Amino acid sequence: QVQLVESGGGLVQAGGSLRLSCTASGRSFSAYGMGWFRQAPGKEREFVAADRWSEGPTDYADSVKGRFTISRDNAKNTVDLQMNSLKPEDTAVYYCAVGQGLRVGVRRVNYWGQGTQVTVSS
Numbered sequence: 569q570v571q572l573v574e575s576g577g578g579l580v581q582a583g584g585s586l587r588l589s590c591t592a593s594g595r596s597f598s599a600y601g602m603g604w605f606r607q608a609p610g611k612e613r614e615f616v617a618a619d620r621w622s623e624g625p626t627d628y629a630d631s632v633k634g635r636f637t638i639s640r641d642n643a644k645n646t647v648d649l650q651m652n653s654l655k656p657e658d659t660a661v662y663y664c665a666v667g668q669g670l671r672v673g674v675r676r677v678n679y680w681g682q683g684t685q686v687t688v689s690s
Contacts, residue, residue, distance in 0.1 A: 571593050574663070578686070579689065582690050606686075654688045
């Protein structure tokens with residue numbers, strides 16, 4: 569059974585930093601991209617970042633480029649998201665995701681984590 573378990577969300581002031589972590593288990597993920605999506609209240613779930621491993625380099629949404637950094641340890645099946653210079657508009661539930669072509673969107677996700685809340689106060 570595949571499981572994705574996230575940790576690291578919380579409340580932070582604008583300009584601050586948070587680090588999210590996700591540990592995947594239940595199968596080999598070496599052929600898949602691992603990444604993060606987020607969903608703010610009243611909005612659709614959107615792509616944030618992905619490490620595509622064998623598919624190519626890391627990929628970021630324009631809104632987080634230069635502020636967020638994704639890193640992956642394929643041996644441990646973990647993917648982290650370092651979030652710096654956080655803004656109130658980054659407030660959302662962040663979801664770990666595994667799939668192929670994650671940049672395309674939610675329909676490319678095979679597995680989801682349960683989500684972790686990130687709140688950025690102004």
